[in-house]
Amino acid sequence: MQLKLFVLSASSVVLWLVPLAALDKKLNSHKAVQGVSLCAAIACAVSAGNIARQLADEGEVEELKLRAIKADVEDEISTSVYVSQQQRQQEAEQILASPGEDVEEARKALEAIYSKESEEPEVTTRITTSEPNPLDKGLYAEICKSREAGKTNTWIIENILKMKGRKFAEGKVRLQALLSQFEGE
Numbered sequence: 628m629q630l631k632l633f634v635l636s637a638s639s640v641v642l643w644l645v646p647l648a649a650l651d652k653k654l655n656s657h658k659a660v661q662g663v664s665l666c667a668a669i670a671c672a673v674s675a676g677n678i679a680r681q682l683a684d685e686g687e688v689e690e691l692k693l694r695a696i697k698a699d700v701e702d703e704i705s706t707s708v709y710v711s712q713q714q715r716q717q718e719a720e721q722i723l724a725s726p727g728e729d730v731e732e733a734r735k736a737l738e739a740i741y742s743k744e745s746e747e748p749e750v751t752t753r754i755t756t757s758e759p760n761p762l763d764k765g766l767y768a769e770i771c772k773s774r775e776a777g778k779t780n781t782w783i784i785e786n787i788l789k790m791k792g793r794k795f796a797e798g799k800v801r802l803q804a805l806l807s808q809f810e811g812e
Contacts, residue, residue, distance in 0.1 A: 639669070
């Protein structure tokens with residue numbers, strides 16, 4: 628599109644200047660050629676202007692998309708921080724509100740809960756790698772077909788595993804788990 632803009636702009640200048648310098652102004656036929664050339668130069672300039680306006684509009688749309696994505700990410704981060712803070716505050720209030728329990732025991736219980744949550748993805752990965760199910764086999768077959776067709780890992784994650792955007796990192800892990808699970812067989 629930018630090449631077309633450049634070509635049209637250069638053509639309009641050439642069509643305007645060359646006939647003025649190259650043709651004799653006293654001959655009527657040369658005057659007619661100069662007039663046609665001038666009209667063509669104006670048409671090229673108008674087309675170039677339209678393309679430039681279109682490119683500027685597309686640039687503004689892309690800028691708006693980037694701003695929306697950035698705002699969405701910031702909103703999600705702030706929401707997760709707020710929810711996490713509220714959850715911690717409620718847990719602390721529960722610990723302080725229970726007079727019969729020992730605070731140290733409650734703290735240890737909470738640590739155990741949080742440590743289990745951080746270990747769960749590893750357990751899930753181990754379960755999926757040791758016991759393949761039909762859905763995983765079907766996904767692996769689709770992944771193999773896509774790889775043979777020359778598709779990239781990004782394409783596979785977005786279109787076969789259906790993990791786009793915020794779930795893309797999770798999709799990478801899922802793809803690696805499927806590949807390591809079935810390529811060993």
